[in-house]
Amino acid sequence: MKKLLLLPFMLLLLMGCNVNDGKLTFSEINPEKASATVKDFITQMEINEDGTGNGIYILNVKKDKFYLFLSQEFLDKGKSFGSIDVKEEEDTLTIYLNERSDKGQENQVMQKLYEIHRPKDYEFLRVFKNGEETHIQTVGA
Template sequence: MKQFILLILIVCGILTGCGGNKVTISEINLEKTNDIVKNFIMDVENDEKGTGSGIYMYNDSKKRYLYLNQNFLDDGKEFGDIDIKTDKNSINIYLNDISNSEGEVGTYKLYKINVKGDYEYLKVFKNGEETHFEGIGT
């Protein structure tokens, strides 16, 4: 019986450890990033003309940072939820804005995306429609 339980634990450990390609996303505070990411965001804000998509990506080895500024938002909207899905060759990021019910809107959102595996495409969607990155830095 003990050998059977041990065998089950080993199999579960192997299956958990061999998760293959996996991508996770989490919201982070700007102060918790390194100076290179902070400088990229400062450059974006200094160069911003106010007419872009407001969606930016910074690539740092296996970590990627997704930055959304005010230009992402339509009038009367605030930052909504985010979801990330993968398929064989692509990472798909789904962003939403929602109606602003409180009158107060955040000035930006910053996310860290951890990537395991290789993907050929990186796509971004706003409210279900494919859009584009305003800028990508490395």
């Protein structure tokens, strides 16, 4: 009898370990608390910036996870980081980025880092900034 109860418990435990399976999720990550690999990528991208890029970087770390890094180059003059939304539309993963006016902002953030878990591979990755389609400056792996 105990063996019969143990099996459902183990299955429930295993299913609980894969919370993100099958779901597209994203969350903001503190760059200082990121892994060494992510920190190295961010440092390299900042070193390579020359003021002519758009400040949008992607780092692929696993099949189901990547990081989106936004540097100061992303921001237009007088703007600060705003909202982000990530959506899947059939075979396309779309990232929507927005800026906001930085009037009255005292502690302006210099960069943003997001961890994005994707449930599958996508044929296309599209990025929009303030409603206009743009490109990713660099993709690292």
